[in-house]
Amino acid sequence: GQSLEQPSEVTAVEGAIVQINCTYQTSGFYGLSWYQQHDGGAPTFLSYNALDGLEETGRFSSFLSRSDSYGYLLLQELQMKDSASYFCAVKRTGANNLFFGTGTRLTVIP
């Protein structure tokens, strides 16, 4: 079987840093992706880690450790507009599709 586990909810203060974790159980995969989804909107791609380590894109960074079966999304200098749901996803080895976690709802408060 396979699973991607994320915290269901996270709350953080505007201007702060927040980390959203994703732990997984899967036999093999090509990489770990992260998506953002605002209420009523479509998921939008944020980042992709094919290799272990940190990938940085502006205020957002994503990390992958295959040996620990673990990844995270780091959001810095939080803004109110960052309030959204965040999903991790993997493309399993030999598969043609992404498998998504259940998502983390981030609420940014003033």
Next chain:
Amino acid sequence: NAGVTQTPKFRVLKTGQSMTLLCAQDMNHEYMYWYRQDPGMGLRLIHYSVGEGTTAKGEVPDGYNVSRLKKQNFLLGLESAAPSQTSVYFCASDDRAGTGELFFGEGSRLTVL
């Protein structure tokens, strides 16, 4: 740029009725997908296609059928709608670049009474 377009955006059905959701993409992508999203359950794959004329089952295919007669279009059909199919449906496409990026449509909200 249109990207991925879904129609209709909203629909209310009665149990037993049939309908088709249309997804169109103008990015010349080979791969297309239909996901459903329910509260607390993330995105679950219904069916997908790796090219014109091909389809394959995903995690939750029961009660749905799909067709990919043209590369740019991917249709999702419900032959006999059930209340359990009340959900938000998302179409997505993939350019096979290996970047883990899917391009999503805006979603279709379906309610089955």
